[in-house]
Amino acid sequence: MGLKNRLAYGFTQKIVSIDKEVLLKILVACLVALPLIVFVLYPLFHILGRSFQTPDGIGLSNYFSVLGSKRFLGLVYNSFAVTLVTTGLTVFLAFIFAFSIQRTNIPLKNLFRLITLVPLFAPSLVQAQGLLLLLGRNGLINRTLGTDFSIYGYWGIVISSVLYVFPYAFLIFSASLAMADNRLYESSRILGAGPWRTFITVTLPSTRFALMASTFVAFTLVITDFGNPMVIGGDYSVLATEVYNQVIGQANFELGTVIGMVLLLPVALAVAVEKYFNKNHQDQLSEHAKPMVVQPHKLRDAVFTIYSVLICLCILAVVGIVIFASFTHLWPYRMDLSLRHYAFDVQNGIQPLWNSIYVGFMAAGIGIVAVGLAAYITERFKTFLDSPLYFLCIVPAAVPGMVLGLGYILAFNNPSNPVYAIYGSLLLIAICNVYYYHAQGFLIASTSMKQISSTYDEASATLGGTFIRTIRKVTLPIMWPTLVGVAVFFFMRSMVTLSAVIFLITPSSQVAAVSVLLLEDRGAVNQAAAFSVCIMGVVVAFLLLARLVLNYFGYRNISLIR
Amino acid sequence: MSLEIRNINKSFGRIKAVDNVSLAIDNGTLVCFLGPSGCGKTTLLRVISGLELPDSGAILVNSQNMSTVPARNRNFGMVFQSYSLFPNMTIAANVAYGLECRKWSRADISQRVNNMLSLVHLEDQSHKFPHQLSGGQQQRVALARALAPKPSVLLLDEPLSALDAKVREELREEIKTLQRNLNITTIMVTHDQEEALTMADRIMVMKDGKVMQTGSPMDIYHRPENPFVAQFIGRMNIVPAGIGIPFSSNGDSKGARAKILGIRPENIKLSDDPASNGELTGIVDRISRLGNLTRFKISLPNKNGLGPVTVVSEVQGSSHDLQVGTPKVLKINPETVRVLEWG
Numbered sequence: 001m002g003l004k005n006r007l008a009y010g011f012t013q014k015i016v017s018i019d020k021e022v023l024l025k026i027l028v029a030c031l032v033a034l035p036l037i038v039f040v041l042y043p044l045f046h047i048l049g050r051s052f053q054t055p056d057g058i059g060l061s062n063y064f065s066v067l068g069s070k071r072f073l074g075l076v077y078n079s080f081a082v083t084l085v086t087t088g089l090t091v092f093l094a095f096i097f098a099f100s101i102q103r104t105n106i107p108l109k110n111l112f113r114l115i116t117l118v119p120l121f122a123p124s125l126v127q128a129q130g131l132l133l134l135l136g137r138n139g140l141i142n143r144t145l146g147t148d149f150s151i152y153g154y155w156g157i158v159i160s161s162v163l164y165v166f167p168y169a170f171l172i173f174s175a176s177l178a179m180a181d182n183r184l185y186e187s188s189r190i191l192g193a194g195p196w197r198t199f200i201t202v203t204l205p206s207t208r209f210a211l212m213a214s215t216f217v218a219f220t221l222v223i224t225d226f227g228n229p230m231v232i233g234g235d236y237s238v239l240a241t242e243v244y245n246q247v248i249g250q251a252n253f254e255l256g257t258v259i260g261m262v263l264l265l266p267v268a269l270a271v272a273v274e275k276y277f278n279k280n281h282q283d284q285l286s287e288h289a290k291p292m293v294v295q296p297h298k299l300r301d302a303v304f305t306i307y308s309v310l311i312c313l314c315i316l317a318v319v320g321i322v323i324f325a326s327f328t329h330l331w332p333y334r335m336d337l338s339l340r341h342y343a344f345d346v347q348n349g350i351q352p353l354w355n356s357i358y359v360g361f362m363a364a365g366i367g368i369v370a371v372g373l374a375a376y377i378t379e380r381f382k383t384f385l386d387s388p389l390y391f392l393c394i395v396p397a398a399v400p401g402m403v404l405g406l407g408y409i410l411a412f413n414n415p416s417n418p419v420y421a422i423y424g425s426l427l428l429i430a431i432c433n434v435y436y437y438h439a440q441g442f443l444i445a446s447t448s449m450k451q452i453s454s455t456y457d458e459a460s461a462t463l464g465g466t467f468i469r470t471i472r473k474v475t476l477p478i479m480w481p482t483l484v485g486v487a488v489f490f491f492m493r494s495m496v497t498l499s500a501v502i503f504l505i506t507p508s509s510q511v512a513a514v515s516v517l518l519l520e521d522r523g524a525v526n527q528a529a530a531f532s533v534c535i536m537g538v539v540v541a542f543l544l545l546a547r548l549v550l551n552y553f554g555y556r557n558i559s560l561i562r
Numbered sequence: 563m564s565l566e567i568r569n570i571n572k573s574f575g576r577i578k579a580v581d582n583v584s585l586a587i588d589n590g591t592l593v594c595f596l597g598p599s600g601c602g603k604t605t606l607l608r609v610i611s612g613l614e615l616p617d618s619g620a621i622l623v624n625s626q627n628m629s630t631v632p633a634r635n636r637n638f639g640m641v642f643q644s645y646s647l648f649p650n651m652t653i654a655a656n657v658a659y660g661l662e663c664r665k666w667s668r669a670d671i672s673q674r675v676n677n678m679l680s681l682v683h684l685e686d687q688s689h690k691f692p693h694q695l696s697g698g699q700q701q702r703v704a705l706a707r708a709l710a711p712k713p714s715v716l717l718l719d720e721p722l723s724a725l726d727a728k729v730r731e732e733l734r735e736e737i738k739t740l741q742r743n744l745n746i747t748t749i750m751v752t753h754d755q756e757e758a759l760t761m762a763d764r765i766m767v768m769k770d771g772k773v774m775q776t777g778s779p780m781d782i783y784h785r786p787e788n789p790f791v792a793q794f795i796g797r798m799n800i801v802p803a804g805i806g807i808p809f810s811s812n813g814d815s816k817g818a819r820a821k822i823l824g825i826r827p828e829n830i831k832l833s834d835d836p837a838s839n840g841e842l843t844g845i846v847d848r849i850s851r852l853g854n855l856t857r858f859k860i861s862l863p864n865k866n867g868l869g870p871v872t873v874v875s876e877v878q879g880s881s882h883d884l885q886v887g888t889p890k891v892l893k894i895n896p897e898t899v900r901v902l903e904w905g
């Protein structure tokens with residue numbers, strides 16, 4: 001186009017969009033960001049602030065007194081001793097287990113898989129609970145064999161923690177091993193490589209991201225876990241239990257916050273590293289990849305069957321003994337069966353279970369809206385707010401539950417804060433759960449949003465559909481199965497979580513998972529077990545219901561357990 | 563409706579996807595945007611539709627500036643490569659969607675939907691869901707859906723590329739007939755030259771975001787204006803003018819000398835007659851027999867320091883008992899030679 005023509009056309013206009021819908025989109029994005037700021041960043045700033053508060057003004061003296069103390073160094077050592085050993089063990093065991101499920105021809109794969117996932121339905125201290133019933137001083141083994149050994153302490157924490165993070169690591173490995181490019185294996189075989197060499201040169205490299213991810217996930221889960229060490233740790237304290245002891249036991253918020261900050265550091269670092277590598281890896285699986293075909297191999301299958309049976313027996317033993325104990329008259333003295341612990345003649349009775357269910361439903365409801373909108377905005381809006389909002393959405397992954405819970409006390413237990421109106425209510429507990437698990441829920445939603453072609457939105461726009469109409473008529477009807485998955489996720493986690501809510505409960509807003517901890521602490525093992533069983537029952541019932549609904553509408557491929 | 567785009571520019575980071583494109587389209591015309599992958603066809607179409615905002619430029623419908631009007635209010639119909647029928651709605655509901663957005667009455671909607679579906683021969687499929695239809699049927703529904711609200715302009719982004727060859731040809735006819743009967747201004751994006759040549763009233767050839775040539779299919783095929791268009795549409799020999807091929811100066815030379823010439827292979831005949839004045843002699847290098855077509859590769863002698871030049875000649879029929887290495891005289895009608903570049 002020559003200059004003459006350009007002059008003839010007269011203008012090269014700069015477009016400035018004044019579409020009302022763009023304003024609406026920005027407004028919606030801000031509305032989604034606001035609660036993230038209020039319920040994640042604001043409490044964190046409070047923790048940070050409080051950790052610098054000293055009797056004589058702002059200063060570092062809390063840090064000096066904690067970081068310099070011998071006790072603190074011991075706690076750090078303990079935490080890392082537990083976490084590193086647990087992480088190593090779990091990653092190793094879970095990898096082999098996932099391998100046997102995905103890469104061998106062992107029988108009963110679905111059963112094995114299901115058994116592994118059962119602990120995810122139970123309160124997050126069920127491992128310690130079960131382990132004590134089996135191996136504690138009054139446990140089944142000591143009682144029947146007449147021995148007198150104790151599982152309390154370091155090894156108790158390690159074993160229960162391994163059992164605790166095993167399903168999470170397994171899910172990561174399983175997903176990674178399920179995807180494989182059969183061509184690589186075929187060419188490896190053609191080149192004459194044996195199974196071991198193929199494993200080293202093909203399998204391991206293609207799962208290195210899963211290895212890394214599961215290592216970091218295991219690390220953060222263990223170092224921030226406090227239910228298991230609380231129950232089985234005995235005199236062996238770790239950082240997470242110390243936060244609890246300082247705050248609840250001694251009302252020493254300053255020291256509690258300092259240790260919380262110390263806990264935040266490695267977790268944030270682990271999450272940052274994991275996200276960094278995950279972002280840069282993308283799918284290395286090419287589009288032409290052919291699905292894996294497992295070669296027959298009798299000996300291999302026999303060995304892996306034995307391994308899988310052993311793993312499943314361990315998991316079943318721990319969960320099973322809890323179920324059994326809940327039905328005994330008085331563990332371990334009167335082992336005859338009885339239903340009396342399901343009468344819940346303890347303080348508050350059955351109320352905590354109902355509270356948990358309310359909280360679960362509220363968290364599911366709030367979670368769907370919060371996470372669904374956030375995913376929709378970051379995937380589809382194309383405004384300048386996308387990346388800041390994305391970042392805000394995944395920040396909670398780096399915040400230990402205890403730190404978040406403690407932040408809520410400091411931020412909201414204050415009549416001048418508007419949130420104080422719901423302080424101590426089940427609603428705040430539900431909100432806390434939503435934002436504690438926000439990153440994972442968000443990733444579930446945005447992953448599936450990515451898979452749903454954005455041309456539906458564009459088709460709707462070119463046909464004259466407004467943004468609201470598009471969401472109502474097109475996006476929501478296509479997205480709902482995923483949102484059911486999100487709801488199940490938030491419900492499940494709300495039912496079983498301890499660490500964030502432990503600081504928020506009041507006698508009237510106690511939830512069932514906390515009841516388990518408190519009853520266990522008091523030595524009421526039978527009632528504690530009964531509560532655990534009820535939690536499992538509710539979670540499984542909810543899962544089955546969701547599964548039935550999804551299957552009825554033909555969505556069999558939506559996975560509900562994460 | 564007439565459509566005009568003026569000086570549209572659109573960049574993604576450092577990539578200039580659309581580079582100062584202008585085009586005026588008369589009412590009822592079908593224009594094809596033709597070009598290799600990544601040349602910016604889709605981007606330009608999306609800018610026209612309002613799904614993408616241009617960095618600068620204007621879009622006018624009947625001389626009315628639409629640049630700041632959002633996609634949903636432009637009243638353009640759009641058909642996507644991947645059908646993109648709403649999977650949660652029946653065929654009828656899909657077609658009705660645009661009408662509901664425009665608040666038509668129930669009775670009007672149902673009548674219009676029936677009309678549109680019979681227009682694309684799918685009246686008996688209205689209660690099915692998209693996944694129960696074949697690709698070709700889905701694309702016909704997409705067409706009906708786009709046309710139902712009586713759009714002022716129809717935009718098609720490679721509507722046929724996901725279909726297999728036979729269905730593609732059927733649908734090609736159907737789209738063209740529909741477009742003629744409704745007399746609707748249409749833009750179709752394609753990278754298939756055959757599609758463009760058979761369907762379009764006008765073709766705009768693009769490369770790297772720029773317009774290379776705009777014209778009727780005849781113009782584009784017979785009168786390419788530059789080497790890119792010449793090679794992209796059909797096959798053409800591109801030779802330096804200095805080699806001595808006769809040509810009758812086409813277009814305005816503006817006093818410049820022809821630099822590069824283009825000749826279609828079918829316009830080079832081979833002869834055993836002795837070379838008369840100005841005719842070139844070349845050596846047969848290679849012979850490929852393609853059924854009822856024979857293709858010769860001929861190398862011409864070095865001339866004016868231009869190095870050896872090879873041209874391709876295509877002759878109907880397969881029984882040419884020619885040997886590699888034989889010298890042949892090239893018979894070329896100067897009228898069939900295009901000057902592609904002036905220097």
Ligand SMILES: Nc1ncnc2c1ncn2[C@@H]1O[C@H](COP(=O)(O)OP(=O)(O)OP(=O)(O)O)[C@@H](O)[C@H]1O
Pocket residue numbers: 574577578579597598599600601602603604605606753
């Ligand atoms: N959303 C986007 N972000 C960044 N770059 C883009 C985007 N869309 C297109 N591009 C780039 O702009 C250029 C033109 O792309 P466009 O899709 O318009 O090409 P096309 O001619 O339609 O190609 P095809 O025939 O492959 O569909 C390409 O280099 C492409 O990579």
Ligand SMILES: [Mg+2]
Pocket residue numbers: 603604605720
């Ligand atoms: Mg394209």
